[in-house]
Amino acid sequence: MSQVKFFLDEKDMPKKWYNLAADLPTPMLPSLTVDGQPVKPEMLEAVFPRNLIDQEMSTKRWIEIPQEVREMLYRWRPTPLRRAVHLEKFLKTPARIYYKDESVSPAGSHKTNSSIPQAWYNKQFGIKRLTTETGAGQWGTALAFACHLIGLECKVYMVRVSFDQKPMRQTMMGLWGAECIASPSPYTNAGRAVLAEMPDTPGSLGIAISEAVEAAVTDPSGQTRYALGSVLNHVLLHQTIIGLEAQKQLKKARIKTPDIVIGCAGGGSNFAGIAFPFTLEKINGAKIDIIPVESAACPKMTRGRFAYDHGDVAGMTPLLPMHSLGSQFIPPAIHAGGLRYHGMAPLVSQAIVEGLMRPHSVDQLHSYEAAIIWARTEGFVIAPESSNAVACVIEEANKAKREGKEKVILFNMSGHGLMDLAGYDKYLHGKLESSQVAQEEIDKSLARVQKVHLAPLRKTGRFHS
Amino acid sequence: MSQVKFFLDEKDMPKKWYNLAADLPTPMLPSLTVDGQPVKPEMLEAVFPRNLIDQEMSTKRWIEIPQEVREMLYRWRPTPLRRAVHLEKFLKTPARIYYKDESVSPAGSHKTNSSIPQAWYNKQFGIKRLTTETGAGQWGTALAFACHLIGLECKVYMVRVSFDQKPMRQTMMGLWGAECIASPSPYTNAGRAVLAEMPDTPGSLGIAISEAVEAAVTDPSGQTRYALGSVLNHVLLHQTIIGLEAQKQLKKARIKTPDIVIGCAGGGSNFAGIAFPFTLEKINGAKIDIIPVESAACPKMTRGRFAYDHGDVAGMTPLLPMHSLGSQFIPPAIHAGGLRYHGMAPLVSQAIVEGLMRPHSVDQLHSYEAAIIWARTEGFVIAPESSNAVACVIEEANKAKREGKEKVILFNMSGHGLMDLAGYDKYLHGKLESSQVAQEEIDKSLARVQKVHLAPLRKTGRFHS
Numbered sequence: 001m002s003q004v005k006f007f008l009d010e011k012d013m014p015k016k017w018y019n020l021a022a023d024l025p026t027p028m029l030p031s032l033t034v035d036g037q038p039v040k041p042e043m044l045e046a047v048f049p050r051n052l053i054d055q056e057m058s059t060k061r062w063i064e065i066p067q068e069v070r071e072m073l074y075r076w077r078p079t080p081l082r083r084a085v086h087l088e089k090f091l092k093t094p095a096r097i098y099y100k101d102e103s104v105s106p107a108g109s110h111k112t113n114s115s116i117p118q119a120w121y122n123k124q125f126g127i128k129r130l131t132t133e134t135g136a137g138q139w140g141t142a143l144a145f146a147c148h149l150i151g152l153e154c155k156v157y158m159v160r161v162s163f164d165q166k167p168m169r170q171t172m173m174g175l176w177g178a179e180c181i182a183s184p185s186p187y188t189n190a191g192r193a194v195l196a197e198m199p200d201t202p203g204s205l206g207i208a209i210s211e212a213v214e215a216a217v218t219d220p221s222g223q224t225r226y227a228l229g230s231v232l233n234h235v236l237l238h239q240t241i242i243g244l245e246a247q248k249q250l251k252k253a254r255i256k257t258p259d260i261v262i263g264c265a266g267g268g269s270n271f272a273g274i275a276f277p278f279t280l281e282k283i284n285g286a287k288i289d290i291i292p293v294e295s296a297a298c299p300k301m302t303r304g305r306f307a308y309d310h311g312d313v314a315g316m317t318p319l320l321p322m323h324s325l326g327s328q329f330i331p332p333a334i335h336a337g338g339l340r341y342h343g344m345a346p347l348v349s350q351a352i353v354e355g356l357m358r359p360h361s362v363d364q365l366h367s368y369e370a371a372i373i374w375a376r377t378e379g380f381v382i383a384p385e386s387s388n389a390v391a392c393v394i395e396e397a398n399k400a401k402r403e404g405k406e407k408v409i410l411f412n413m414s415g416h417g418l419m420d421l422a423g424y425d426k427y428l429h430g431k432l433e434s435s436q437v438a439q440e441e442i443d444k445s446l447a448r449v450q451k452v453h454l455a456p457l458r459k460t461g462r463f464h465s
Numbered sequence: 466m467s468q469v470k471f472f473l474d475e476k477d478m479p480k481k482w483y484n485l486a487a488d489l490p491t492p493m494l495p496s497l498t499v500d501g502q503p504v505k506p507e508m509l510e511a512v513f514p515r516n517l518i519d520q521e522m523s524t525k526r527w528i529e530i531p532q533e534v535r536e537m538l539y540r541w542r543p544t545p546l547r548r549a550v551h552l553e554k555f556l557k558t559p560a561r562i563y564y565k566d567e568s569v570s571p572a573g574s575h576k577t578n579s580s581i582p583q584a585w586y587n588k589q590f591g592i593k594r595l596t597t598e599t600g601a602g603q604w605g606t607a608l609a610f611a612c613h614l615i616g617l618e619c620k621v622y623m624v625r626v627s628f629d630q631k632p633m634r635q636t637m638m639g640l641w642g643a644e645c646i647a648s649p650s651p652y653t654n655a656g657r658a659v660l661a662e663m664p665d666t667p668g669s670l671g672i673a674i675s676e677a678v679e680a681a682v683t684d685p686s687g688q689t690r691y692a693l694g695s696v697l698n699h700v701l702l703h704q705t706i707i708g709l710e711a712q713k714q715l716k717k718a719r720i721k722t723p724d725i726v727i728g729c730a731g732g733g734s735n736f737a738g739i740a741f742p743f744t745l746e747k748i749n750g751a752k753i754d755i756i757p758v759e760s761a762a763c764p765k766m767t768r769g770r771f772a773y774d775h776g777d778v779a780g781m782t783p784l785l786p787m788h789s790l791g792s793q794f795i796p797p798a799i800h801a802g803g804l805r806y807h808g809m810a811p812l813v814s815q816a817i818v819e820g821l822m823r824p825h826s827v828d829q830l831h832s833y834e835a836a837i838i839w840a841r842t843e844g845f846v847i848a849p850e851s852s853n854a855v856a857c858v859i860e861e862a863n864k865a866k867r868e869g870k871e872k873v874i875l876f877n878m879s880g881h882g883l884m885d886l887a888g889y890d891k892y893l894h895g896k897l898e899s900s901q902v903a904q905e906e907i908d909k910s911l912a913r914v915q916k917v918h919l920a921p922l923r924k925t926g927r928f929h930s
Contacts, residue, residue: 004539005475007472010470074469075551075844076844086540104569106840106843106844106845106846108883145844148841149844167890168883168886168887168890171886171887171889171890171893172846172886174890174893175837175840175841175846175889175893176840176841177841372640375571375640375641376613376640376641376642378571379540379541379571379610379614380571381571381637381640416883418573418633418881418883418884419883421633421636421637422633422636424636424640425632425633425636425639428636428639428640
């Protein structure tokens with residue numbers, strides 16, 4: 001019964017974020033304009049405040065967390081590290097399974113780790129209003145909360161299919177004063193263009209990003225900026241507080257280094273949050289298997305290409321060096337969970353091609369099966385996103401059992417699933433399909449991204465994936 | 466920023482529950498049969514296992530928590546004690562506001578504190594199956610979870626209006642293998658009788674209890690029992706772990722005794738959980754204002770009578786000495802929150818008439834206003850039930866401000882409201898009405914309970930309320 005929960009004191013909460021860009025074996029590839037030129041900071045100033053642009057481009061290893069941001073994070077941080085003893089027992093595995101519980105934040109997920117600093121830096125810069133996109137709703141909720149705390153207006157473009165399925169997500173954002181709009185919407189050029197072509201589209205993150213960016217850059221007052229919930233370097237940076245806390249908590253559990261580190265990966269931010277501090281350990285010689293887990297319905301890491309691609313559907317963002325299924329990709333309609341973004345964070349993508357990480361994909365039937373096993377052993381209802389990580393944890397724990405090895409597995413439980421029970425209900429009633437049925441759709445997107453954007457990546461003379 | 470969260474080590478988790486029945490200034494009134502005779506333990510054996518009946522009737526002060534039950538509670542207990550510094554700041558009050566956060570359990574509320582031991586004692590007694598009722602859904606979810614952990618079947622009769630409004634509650638119960646049925650149902654005599662008279666009834670806890678009790682006692686195998694989520698002595702006993710933990714945590718915050726202790730009260734269990742250990746302090750001389758808070762839409766303590774009344778609509782339960790609006794009472798349709806039970810726990814009721822507690826009622830518009838203030842200051846979305854407690858906390862904190870007194874207020878945050886956002890949505894869109902509009906309905910119920918059941922109480926020669 002002992003040694004299953006590890007808390008940290010306030011005084012042990014990290015004071016600096018860790019920046020993997022400082023330690024990658026080869027320097028990060030730059031983002032490019034459509035003409036193939038490296039993006040300069042000033043080109044991004046209509047979209048982000050300069051202080052966040054500097055953070056985005058920084059290669060400094062440790063970046064101080066402002067005192068005010070730390071005080072806000074302290075409302076629920078440090079988050080607990082728990083040991084999943086009931087799951088271990090169920091699996092009869094010799095592995096020890098530890099997880100960070102990021103569901104304890106007011107918005108219910110890790111997303112607040114970045115929404116708070118993003119809102120704070122924007123406020124510092126004199127910005128009055130933020131726009132953003134949200135898929136399953138976790139990020140929109142987190143940004144609504146942060147904007148309320150810090151005193152900014154907030155407008156959220158929510159992917160249509162989620163907007164319709166999760167009306168309570170809108171209520172939660174409304175509680176904190178944010179405006180939530182279904183995307184594609186008739187209020188932006190990007191939205192209108194998509195609606196004209198596909199009036200019944202379920203929407204996508206790529207479309208919602210185009211709308212939110214357009215709404216920010218076209219505000220004549222110049223006091224609106226855009227905030228992204230994942231993918232970008234500064235977002236991943238903010239999330240490293242998860243792994244930095246975990247390192248201290250594992251010491252309390254008398255573990256020097258975990259054997260395996262796992263996180264689910266949509267755009268890559270919660271995965272990076274737990275994984276990057278351990279990636280530094282690996283660069284410094286530790287033997288750690290670091291696994292980003294994606295949905296087989298949106299398999300950018302295992303089936304996409306490492307290429308230059310846009311972050312959004314309308315091509316408003318720069319070209320990012322990342323694993324991508326193509327910015328036009330819309331997840332198949334059979335897909336019920338999150339992790340719907342067409343690309344993977346450049347920092348994670350580059351770490352993969354440099355051999356520091358080993359991506360893995362999970363069929364949605366397996367992810368929901370894992371979520372049910374979790375609820376029936378550990379007791380908590382987890383986000384469909386996190387269940388992909390749990391599916392991988394179960395595979396690795398079973399492997400440890402077959403090999404008779406006492407491995408230590410660490411993973412990130414990125415959020416609770418209390419707003420996402422519709423997917424559980426479908427699974428319990430046998431109404432979910434395997435991600436396999438969508439493979440043809442994915443093949444088509446793959447052919448497209450290869451044709452359009454692989455050339456500029458070749459020009460760099462590196463990473464001929 | 467310091468001293469806002471207080472955790473307890475596993476070793477400090479209470480090993481005994483506290484039984485207020487041992488310390489009330491005058492002995493507890495007995496439950497009665499309809500003939501006015503005291504109920505004997507064996508009369509309850511078709512409904513409850515004998516070990517819980519003994520606990521129900523015990524007047525022993527401290528009752529040991531079985532080791533196995535403690536291990537299960539330890540999954541999420543001890544729960545945190547937090548200081549609501551952001552609410553204090555918003556109110557500009559000199560009062561210090563502390564609260565126990567019972568939302569952290571897998572089922573999302575304090576209810577698991579009793580569902581786990583109830584399922585455990587039934588299992589010990591050889592029972593295979595439990596039936597129960599649920600209103601808002603917190604108790605049904607908690608019992609489903611406990612039955613899954615312990616290995617019992619579970620059938621939940623859910624008040625129709627909640628069943629229809631909260632389909633995700635059913636999913637959550639289903640996740641843990643429980644069967645959930647809308648009440649009144651066509652499967653019991655009690656349900657059929659109500660449906661014949663009122664086919665469109667929204668249902669009530671009194672009806673659902675009749676159905677669940679009937680389903681238990683009519684099982685020919687004799688291996689089914691009934692479990693109640695509040696009201697009864699043993700349920701309140703199990704909840705005292707909340708207040709016992711809070712006492713230890715307040716010491717860590719260097720507080721000897723709080724000035725005010727507050728809990729919302731439907732049947733009384735979460736309130737009793739936080740309040741009873743402090744009621745003992747009060748009996749022993751401490752000066753504490755102890756406030757159970759009810760909804761003005763179901764005001765048994767402030768407008769009901771202390772009388773003998775049935776716990777259910779069909780009269781299957783004994784007559785209980787309690788504050789009641791009449792067992793036929795159905796909360797007005799305008800009521801959106803929980804706390805819908807017609808009666809108040811006998812232990813709480815008697816403590817009230819003995820002057821140990823001071824009940825307070827809250828209009829639902831004020832309770833939702835308080836919930837919104839909470840979400841916008843402390844950040845968390847609380848259960849509509851708990852928001853009644855918060856409304857009272859705000860009143861007391863404002864009073865402390867007017868008086869210029871540095872009072873310490875302690876309250877119980879009984880659960881989160883993530884499954885109850887529909888009520889929030891109504892409030893935010895101006896669609897909720899004041900509880901005042903339902904006063905005529907309440908007056909009628911009052912007249913009825915006075916006529917039918919006040920006599921037997923007078924016979925005891927005590928408590929002429």
